[in-house]
Amino acid sequence: MLPAAPVAALTPAAPVFWVVDGKPAAAPPAGAWTDVKKIETDSDLPGYQRFTDYPHGYSVCVPAGLQPDFSLSALRSSFASPTTQIEIYYDNFSHYQTNPWDYMVDANKNLLVSPRHTIAVQETFPWNGFTVNRIKWSRPPLATVPGDRNYYASLELKLFADEYYTIFIKSSQPIDNDLDILHSFRWDAKRGAVGIFRQHSPGRTNLSGETRQFVKKYFSPGSPLHWGLFDASAPDDLQHIKELESRLGYKFSFILRYQSLDTEPPTVPLEKALADGRFLELSMETTHNEENNALQSGGKRINQELMYDILDGKFDDHFREYARTLKRFGHPLLFRFDNEMNGDWCWYSATYAGKDTNIYKAVWRHVHGLFDQVGATNVLWVWNPNDLSYPNFKWNQALLYYPGDDVVDIIGLTGYNAGTYFPGEKWREFPDIYRPLYADYSTWFDKPFIIGEFGSNSVGGDKVAWIDRMFREMPRYNRIKVAIWWSGIDWDEAGRPGRIYLMDENAATEAAFRRGLKNYLPQN
DSSP states (O other), rough: OOOOOOOOBBTBBBOOEETTTTEESSSOSSHHHHHSSEEOOTSSSSEEEEEETTTTTTEEETTTEEEETTTTTTTEEEEEEESEEEEEEEEETSSSSHHIIIIGGGGGGHHHTTHHHOEEEEEEEEEEEEEEEEEEEEEEOOOOOOOOOOOOEEEEEEEEEEEEEEEEEEESSOOHHHHHHTTTOOOOOOSSSOOOOOOOOOOOOOOOOOHHHHHHHHHHHHHHEEEEEETTTTOOHHHHHHHHHHHHHBBOSSSEEEOOOSSSOHHHHHHHHTTTTTTEEEEOOSSTTTTTGGGGGGGOOTTTTTTHHHTTTTHHHHHHHHHHHHHHHOOOOOEEEOOTTTTSSSSSSSTTTTOHHHHHHHHHHHHHHHHHHTTTTTEEEOOOOOSSSSSOOGGGGGGGGGGGGGGOOOOEEOOOOOOOSSSTTTOOOOHHHHHHHHHHHHHOOOOOOOEEHHHHHHSSHHHHHHHHHHHHHHGGGGTEEEEEOOOEEEOTTOOOOEEEOTTTHHHHHHHHHHHHHTTTBBBB
């Protein structure tokens, strides 16, 4: 879990306390305000405390005794106990293309159709100048989640055309106070600016000796950058990649391979890669092969309940045997579990699990625990969101999916220049993507980085110039130790190429890679 900023409890002798930039304070700052919160007793609602979030311009009452967490203040404020969690979000869409339908209707459609969800309330009504969208639902408790908070209430408040507040309540008991909390909500002028204040905690140390040496060689602070490649035929068939390497004069140390719940552990490909002096980034996606892209499923939802199924223990034997196979392989490998989880094309996104990112984190920790039980100490866990969140709502931001420093070994960065073929997409240069992403991640995490996959389309701009600039920029990012180019094509519904990421698309793109890779080892 992400450590919370330490916040003391209210006492009769101290009926008010302040939190400034994630830390307790005796009083608000005397000068300019930054991220300032206040918690105080509330005489109007017995048993509650009034919480004021100055940068986001609101106050609201929450039950007394809940532990505040402002470590992700820029995304949400959270109050929790073993049985209840209340998350409060503020979204401002003035710079994004969204509307009330997107936030209040489209974003909730998947939770309404899940067969696991029993909808108790669904209504929209005016209140105190707001338009309120209220949904309450429940689902059966999950077998492997102690104290599962399986009752939900979502209150979405629209104040202006592009500003929304959301009160999201999760509890292990039926929720009967959501309207009391709503009626305590007050809007006010904004003051200050929010921040991220997460604290690092120790990672795990139970890695095999060979894996520790692998980390030292490839992911220590002084390790040079190594390049990798996704090629659809590799590592089962290495002919194409070797021909490409011969022309480039460079050998790719890492190969990306995808797995699903329907595929067996890739024992032979792992051995082939090892015999050829390469390592795999094994990308496990907890979906079935059929309709594995949620946006292209044609309304079929065979994958929507899988996260719940995993937490009910239905795949425990599958993951244990998978882990045993990887353990028998015995050599280091990168295990990228459920990547791009903040994208709505992924069935394991919270978009399809009641908007609850805790489900993703619980699945990660559960499967990681099964691997630990088996003793798969040669597996390095890679957490790899997309750089942009879809939908771009606060409850779907990447940090809310982070399962904890103790179960993550390497942080993955992924951002594509998707080009301009598909409506709504735009050309993005390499620094447009990776400068802000790298700056944020360098502040938030103290682990080594990998670009788990990336690429540039050729539709909409100069791909060769993009590649040249990428190689010029890359030395800025010395914490990135591996970069894996996704050499493939995304097709449109008519079977036409829409995003052409091929490294060997033509002689000019190959030449650009040959120029850039000559500065890196191992040379072929």
